[in-house]
């Protein structure tokens with residue numbers, strides 16, 4: 001497998017992602033071994049570790065660093081590779097795996113491993129969030145302020161482990177009774193608007209493969225801003241019901257705007273990025289200075305994919 005030999009591949013595995021994913025990781029590794037793709041594996045031991053491992057690997061000359069986990073792991077690896085020449089691959093082992101759905105990365109471990117063997121990449125443009133407290137965070141898929149961030153913040157990690165995406169549904173039902181829906185001010189380059197929840201998204205999908213922003217395109221440096229006016233549990237429950245039907249973008253009052261900069265204000269309101277708690281408003285969102293190369297594509301991997 002000549003192409004595989006050229007790839008200095010490090011796989012960063014988050015054992016806390018998803019539910020019982022080690023077996024799926026092993027299936028991907030076995031496929032790479034069978035096809036002569038040399039690789040090293042590093043396991044994370046704490047939040048933030050994937051970013052540090054990716055940064056060290058890129059500095060040491062790794063050409064391909066693979067995030068084996070969910071969207072949070074992918075965002076950490078992307079942050080670690082920021083500004084380096086290394087490309088990022090994905091083995092989807094998370095709960096929602098939105099980024100993988102977005103880029104057409106197969107969920108089946110053998111097929112995802114075959115895609116890594118292509119070594120062919122395309123550029124995406126992560127977003128960067130700058131918080132009022134000075135902290136900065138890269139995100140690859142989406143950032144939410146308001147209701148969804150409150151759900152993420154209060155999520156019971158034990159339930160998430162056991163019930164996966166079901167834990168989010170349960171958490172959302174609990175927040176419907178508790179969340180106060182404070183008003184948010186959303187400042188665009190050409191003026192400010194009001195909303196009760198906001199999702200800034202690089203991609204089309206949300207919470208899996210559910211349509212949120214049909215006009216979004218990962219290959220563009222801009223993003224879509226979804227504005228939700230609903231100020232109470234009824235409107236929010238209606239958004240939740242519309243999501244799996246792919247009707248959320250068409251719900252009354254929901255507005256989608258393309259932007260390359262936005263500031264969201266609302267004192268102390270929770271913010272989530274790529275499904276993990278990220279901080280509190282205010283936050284400014286823009287496009288990261290450097291694009292990120294992500295493994296996609298055809299060629300060797302496609303031929304191997306057929307055989308996987």
Ligand SMILES: Nc1ncnc2c1ncn2[C@@H]1O[C@H](COP(=O)(O)OP(=O)(O)OP(=O)(O)O)[C@@H](O)[C@H]1O
Nearest residue numbers: 017018044045046047070071072073094095096097
């Ligand atoms: N060894 C570890 N122990 C505990 N937490 C970890 C460890 N390594 C990484 N993490 C944290 O685990 C969190 C969840 O990871 P990730 O988002 O990849 O999985 P997920 O939430 O199951 O998937 P998704 O975001 O696709 O729904 C991340 O915030 C990451 O920082």
